[in-house]
Amino acid sequence: MANLSAEQSNVEVRMAQQAGQEAGRTGIYLSPMAQRRADFSDACASLFARLDLADSADVAASLMARAQPDLLIIDLDRFEPSIDLDALADLVARRAGAPVLLLCPFAGVAWLPALMASGPLRYAVTPLDGAALRTMVETTLAQPGAPTCDAAGLRALLDLRTRVQAALDDAEDAHTLAESLCAALCAWPGVLHAGLFLLREGNDLQLVAQQGPDGLLLGALLQRTDRLLQAPLRHAFPGLLAAAGGTAALIEAPEQPGEPALADGLLAHGVAMALGVPIPADGPGAPRGALSLLFDAPRAFSLDEWNTLADVARLAAFGLRLAAIGQENEHLLVRLTYISTMDALTGVANRRHGEELLDKEIKRARRYRVPLALLAFDIDRFKAVNDTYGYPVGDVALRTVADTARAVLRASDVLVRSGGEEFHIIAPHTSAIDGLRMAEKVRVAIEQAQIPGCDHVTVSLGVAQLGEQESGDSLTQRTDAALARAKRAGRNCVELAMQ
Template sequence: MLEQTAIYLSPMAQRRAEFGDACASLFARLHLADSADVAASLMAREQPDLLVIDLDRFEPSIDADALGDLVARRAGAPVLLLCPFAGAAWLPALMAHGPVHYAVTPLDAAALRAAVGTRRAQPEVPASDAAGLRTLLDLRARVQAALDGAEDAHTLSEALCAALCTWPGVLHAGVFLLKDGNDLQLEAQQGLEGLLLGALLQRTDRLLQAPLRHAFPGLLAAAGGTAALIEVPEQSGEPALAEGLRAHGVAMALGLPIPADGPGTPRGALSLLFGAARALTPDEWATLQDVTRLAAFGLRLVAIGQENEHLTARLTYISTTDALTGVANRRHGEELLEKEIKRARRYRVPLALLSFDIDRFKAVNDTYGYPVGDMALRTVADTTRAVLRASDILVRSGGEEFHIIAPHTSAIDGLKMAEKVRVAIEQAEIPGCDHVTVSLGVAQLGEQESGDSLTQRTDAALARAKRAGRNCVELAMQ
């Protein structure tokens, strides 16, 4: 075995020295390289039995191609990646170039020597078998099904957690989402009873300010936008976190960012806690990446659905509401009157309709200007709504004319309501023109009467109130 040779690649002199101290005795010759070019040159002269790439301090945006070429040149010969726990995105990226083993760092000297010795003795890279592939297909299908029928981000997150917990070995799944104000919160979790991320992380919202944001893989993934993996709880560097994980039987933790629509901060992250540490195969990494893309797609669908609901509600409001006063417009008022007439007939209860307009409103506009006239209309509408019941409906039927649909109201009660409205408006102060008055007509729905007929009778009563001197109430004739 000592006839074997190896190349160790790291841009850090101290790491090269530490690796030499820990592992040089495992090989007949150990070459230390400080760059991908140097490693490539060594490989051209002598094909080593093992290539070890320490990914700490390499930059994906700069070094990915060169390191990928090294893996590809190995043509299936053993490659061991030493991957920082906060940089697990390197693993699927380099697995795309060829088979690799990996170990998550930091590792002490003994653990490093054991990892290298194991990979030297077992050069074959584990791959998914038929049963494993079926499990991955089932997981992808369950995640896809979680997208169906999700009404909001919370229900979608709960469904995602339930799907992820079906993957063998997963003890707990959680979803972190970036919310308004650009802060992170725990949206959903499921799994081992008693394992609560809120207790483990000491909070469930504003997690980008959490003390453990640099140590827990789920928070690291959401904050940094890259996968994070710890194969031993102590690799987090936080003894309390490691103790909490071990207390619940967690041996490995994985955080996967949920990608945003474009460049920038991810939407959040998926958190997976496993009962046993194991190397993830390329197929498993590919499936997990698919899961994060599906999660992002589902969140986009939910957001689009909520935006459509908002736009529909806004369109409905615009099409049914008078823009100046905020009360129902004429068209919507006619629809509401027909509904109330049907309800009154069905349950045999009285229904009253009140009609009123502002006395000498043209003079207000001519004397004080249209802005003051608009203020008068808004004040009249607000004052009227303040004295009406919750069941009463105020409608601006045109110009300075309004209707009040009053369910469960007889003619006598309608007269009392009209007088209450008249007095309130007469006493209301209007900036720019002091006061205005209104004239009102009241009618109760007849047994076989239509909405048009009821409206005509109230308008006729309103006209009589005008002729009677204004600022008064008249009851419609049958």
């Protein structure tokens, strides 16, 4: 059987060689690698009456200047876009629509839209074995036309752009945007699964969203969902390749990257092709992340499709940036609110915010007919603390007093620094008697508190309950008057305000 198979293969080669020679077909194969030129010649030379091998774009251009071949094959492996793109694009442009076949490494398919812009061409993703390479060359010779979008395909691209734009318009934050983008991509015909990877702080690439069949989960395929730049499959899975390298990656068959476990996992879920498209950064540097698309059947992308995918990635970057700006604005608003309402030294409400809160609590107490108490206290002989121990110790004393008072208050009570060493406590649902008990707890706690840099401090307190028709200013004045009486009574004591 083995001898018969070998004989049959030799017959097929001779027949193809005869067909190529009879047709008088000529070809140019361009690769900077001697071994690749030799391998291609072994696999495909019999398809041509004449096959020229070129090791540079200049040599290929010289050969084309003498006679245009029936097929130009450019093997992009080991060419550099930053160096060779212009020369290779010129070769494609010189073909003026004549057949061109690109052999593109799966980790470098960013070449494809760049060269497609110079003229129509077909492409195949490598690595390919000799039989598959020969089949691709035969197909290109028989059907030289480039991939194009029909009317239905163009409508699908328009629908994709519309859905992606809607996802940006409706997104509230980065998470909802990522989920909506994946849903929009899954609606593109042929897409079985869509995922979105984002680069977080600390060079941590995470899978932040995915859409697809219930059993198809990228975390299971990749064996992790975070710190994916260190994942064992970062060199093989197109989504990770795009996020790490910043260029699109495509495998037209799951076995192409040479990872059997990944290939088996993809095939088990009906995945025939996988694409990764980088999400560009705001400026120079690593990409923001990548879009991952898994397809249920192989397909050749047209230039319109490549351009649409690039536009989707740019829109994703724009939307993510807007979401980040929105989050930054929220943080700034929270910070601004904190700065404008809280005392920087002690972390309690400042005087202005305290006055606003007191007015609100007075309205609530009147509406629901519940008692409201206001307490005032200040640190006894605080000037002596500053004079004796210095202002840094005085600041420590203020913070300690505030922290100690907050520790004994209820969650509904509000501590306010009204100025210098003076504080107020707004105590909802509190009568005068309960206010006296609260004041005594505060006094004892502060008297017992340890203050680094000095021994102890004490406080004097005044307590008042809101009258039926009383204003906030009047309540504050009565509370402060009670505090003054506590000072005159010898300090470190509590006084109840008079009606």
